[in-house]
Amino acid sequence: MTMEYKTENLDASFDIVARQDAADEAIVGLRTDVDEVRARLEKVSRAASRPVIDGGQPDRTAEVKGFVDGYLRSGRDAELKSISGAVARDGGYAVPREVDAMIARTLVEISPIRSIAQVVQTGTSGYRKLVTSGGTASGWVSETAARPETATPAFHEIAPPTGELFANPAASQAMLDDAGFDLESWLAAEIASEFARAEGEAFVHGSGVDQPAGFLTATLSALGDGVRAFGSLQYVGSGDGIGFDAEPEARLIDLVHTLKASHRQGASWVMNSATMASVRKLKTTDGAFLWQPGMVEGQPDRLLGYPIVEAEDMPDIAAGECPIAFGNFRAGYLIAERSATAILRDPFTHKPFVHFYATKRIGGQVLDSDAIKLLRIEA
Known part of the structure; x- marks a missing residue:
C-alpha cells in the first residue's frame, strides 16, 4: 500500500509539473503575441504622427529631390526616371505634385x-458641362385630378475655350x-507670377x-433674369x-438686388484700384x-456688406x-485646367x-450668367 501510495503521489506530481510547464508555455506565447501587437500599434502610431504628404499617398520626397536636384539643376533625366518612372512629354516632364501644389497655392x-x-481639374484638354435654364x-x-405633363428644362452645354x-x-x-539657392520655391514663384498675370x-x-473667354466679353443686356438670352450678362x-450720378448708392443697391438671393450668399465686388479709389470717396446723402x-488684419474691405476683390x-x-x-463667381465663372504642369x-x-519652359492648359467661360452683374457707365 505504501509503495502504491507513493507511486500515485509521484504520478500526480509529474502531472502537476507538466500542467505548470504547459501553462508557462501558454503565458510565454501570450506575452509574445502581446509584444507583437504592441509593436504593430507603435508602428501605426508613428506612421499616423507623420505629416501627410500628397493626400495620404506614399512619401514622394525622393522624387521631388530627384526632380529638383537631378533634372532642374543638372539636367540628369535618367536619375528622375529611375526614381519616379516619369516619361518625357514633348521633351519635358510633369512637375511632381508637391511643386505643382506650391504653384497652385501661389496662383x-x-x-x-x-x-x-x-476651378475644376481635368485629365484632357476638353471639358464639357451641362447646365439648365428655367x-x-x-x-x-x-387628390384625384389628372397629372398633366409639365415643361422640361432647357439644357445648355458649356465648353470653356482653352489655350x-x-x-x-x-x-x-x-x-x-549654388546649394543655398532654393530652386523649388524660386521656380514655383516665377511660374506662378507669369501664369497669374496672363x-x-x-x-x-x-x-x-486659344485662351479662356473673359466674362466681360460676354454679350451684355439690360434685361433681367429669365428674359434675356442664355449666356448674356445683365448690366x-x-x-x-x-x-x-448724384446718388451712387442707389445704383449700387440696384446692382446688388438684381442678383438672386441664392447667389448673394458668397457674392463679392470686383474692380481695379483706380475704381476702388473713386468708390472709397462715395458718400450717401x-x-x-x-x-x-476691414476691422481685422486680413479681413477684406466691404461695400454694402460684401467683400471687394481687387483685379x-x-x-x-x-x-x-x-x-x-x-x-x-463661384457659381458664375468656370475655370477648367489640366492639373499637371510640364x-x-x-x-x-x-x-x-538655363530656361525652364513651363506649360499648362487652362480654359474659362461664364457658367451661370445669372450669377454675375455689371455696372456700366452710361446715362
Whole structure:
C-alpha cells in the first residue's frame, strides 16, 4: 500500500509539473503575441504622427529631390526616371505634385479671379458641362385630378475655350549650382507670377481664341433674369455718361438686388484700384461713406456688406465701360485646367542661362450668367 501510495503521489506530481510547464508555455506565447501587437500599434502610431504628404499617398520626397536636384539643376533625366518612372512629354516632364501644389497655392494667392471662381481639374484638354435654364415646371392638382405633363428644362452645354499657357523663366547655371539657392520655391514663384498675370487678364478680357473667354466679353443686356438670352450678362447703368450720378448708392443697391438671393450668399465686388479709389470717396446723402474698411488684419474691405476683390485687369471708369462687377463667381465663372504642369529644361538657347519652359492648359467661360452683374457707365 505504501509503495502504491507513493507511486500515485509521484504520478500526480509529474502531472502537476507538466500542467505548470504547459501553462508557462501558454503565458510565454501570450506575452509574445502581446509584444507583437504592441509593436504593430507603435508602428501605426508613428506612421499616423507623420505629416501627410500628397493626400495620404506614399512619401514622394525622393522624387521631388530627384526632380529638383537631378533634372532642374543638372539636367540628369535618367536619375528622375529611375526614381519616379516619369516619361518625357514633348521633351519635358510633369512637375511632381508637391511643386505643382506650391504653384497652385501661389496662383490662388495672386490671381484674383481664380481665388473666387469655380476651378475644376481635368485629365484632357476638353471639358464639357451641362447646365439648365428655367428649371422644371410644376403645378397644383387635387387628390384625384389628372397629372398633366409639365415643361422640361432647357439644357445648355458649356465648353470653356482653352489655350496653352506658358512661362519661360531663366537662371544662370552658377545660380543653379549654388546649394543655398532654393530652386523649388524660386521656380514655383516665377511660374506662378507669369501664369497669374496672363490668366488674370484672360479671365476678364479673354477672346476665347486659344485662351479662356473673359466674362466681360460676354454679350451684355439690360434685361433681367429669365428674359434675356442664355449666356448674356445683365448690366445696370450708372446714371451718368462719364461716371457716377448724384446718388451712387442707389445704383449700387440696384446692382446688388438684381442678383438672386441664392447667389448673394458668397457674392463679392470686383474692380481695379483706380475704381476702388473713386468708390472709397462715395458718400450717401447723409454724408456716410459707402466703403467699410476691414476691422481685422486680413479681413477684406466691404461695400454694402460684401467683400471687394481687387483685379487690375478690370477697366477704369469711362463712358461705355463696365468697371464694376458684382456676383457669385463661384457659381458664375468656370475655370477648367489640366492639373499637371510640364517643364522643359533648356540650357542651349541662351547660354549661359538655363530656361525652364513651363506649360499648362487652362480654359474659362461664364457658367451661370445669372450669377454675375455689371455696372456700366452710361446715362
